[in-house]
Amino acid sequence: MWMAAFCNPLSAREADPVLGVGLDLVHVDRAARLLEAHGEMLLRRILHDNERRGKGLRPPPEHLATVLAAKEAFFKALGHGLAGPFDWPQAEVAAEGGATLTPRGPALAALQARGVTHILFNVGELGNIRFAFTILWRNGHAR
């Protein structure tokens, strides 16, 4: 059902289950340069404590690229980019063993205020690119 609505903007409006869509991609090389340039200062700014556990002092750039893409895709679905009103740690991303996204704090409150009941979320890779998409859904339309 969600694919039919997703592929047909008119039916999406009629049923109105989709509250936001976000897509983003990040080059691993760019994430590596960012990590090299700013290290701990960058990680403190963008990662939730849970995202740092088990990753050592520095996560691999491939992982950082995935996390950045995922956070931005989520915030875009909420109607913002990374330069929006939310702190980046408010979207906690786990990319291994089935990607999950856990909104926290004001980001979670924003979802609840908009009536979001489901987050369709996944990440992927294509060569040196890591990408993520998010669809915000409401009222049990997600399957």
Place this chain on the structure above:
Amino acid sequence: MPDDGTLVSETGLTFDRIFGAVRGILVETLGVPEEAVTPEAVLIDDLGAESIDFIDIGIRIERTLGVKLPTREWGAFARKERGQLPMAELAGLLETGYAVRLSADEQEELGKSGLKGMCERIKEHHGVEIPEGARLDWARRGMERHAAAFESLFLQKLPAAIFERLVALASVDAYSEEFTRVLRRLFTVRAVCEFIAARLAGQEEG
């Protein structure tokens, strides 16, 4: 200048020196040639800055110049809906000025249709023609708030020519691509440097 290269504690930091530091950061971060980084260059459209670059640029400026750029607030400012009066306020103006009462559903539906589209819909469904002058007035009132927000966030005046251009665009559709494009052109290298200069001047006064 202290040994660590920071310019923060120096007094009388000129625009040229701030621009020089910012230009160096942009050349390094964005990989653009130095000559491309002019004061009027737009970070997104002319220099190709993307969201991940703003993380990088923001941290570098903070480390080099000691000024934290409010990139989140700037990003929120650039959201185009702020260029228009809230729908509830427009609904009030329609009711008091033209005896048009919009239902809650209509308000939700018209909330992002732009002023011209809204007025066409009102003519079609309510039989009331809203004069173009009213649309312009509402657009100007919305943009005056937008300009105040710009001044507060960027610590500088919104250029008059851009303000008038945005008023004209908002009187038709503040959600148009063109409106967004003009808004993006506020994010110039000069705007960033002037923000840094104002913030540093404030620090020294404090």
